[in-house]
Amino acid sequence: MRVKCVICDTIKKIDNDCPKAKKLRNRLIHTYMCPECDQRIEENTIKRHKTGNFKLYRKKEVQDQYLS
Template structure:
């Protein structure tokens, strides 16, 4: 199955029998995101949460 990442628009081919392909076929609202974009978003989200936690701890110590 050919898919396109919603963020970078990179075209990829995934196995027709994979769970991701099944979800995309059965639920059109689901979108595909390549591994690189998924990892980048995960990393940035974790960094943002870590910074928020540090900021919250600093405010609580005042």
């Protein structure tokens, strides 16, 4: 399936049978981030964590999982 990164709008092709594709189809995750952005977010999250201004980035995603 084709997915679009919500951050940089890159279109990626991911395997239909990979866990991420299954999650997207099941609406467990509503957004796709390419590995590059994923990595960048991860680094920023760690940086924020260290500076004490940490906001839990994945909070929305977690809540969605519980709601569905």
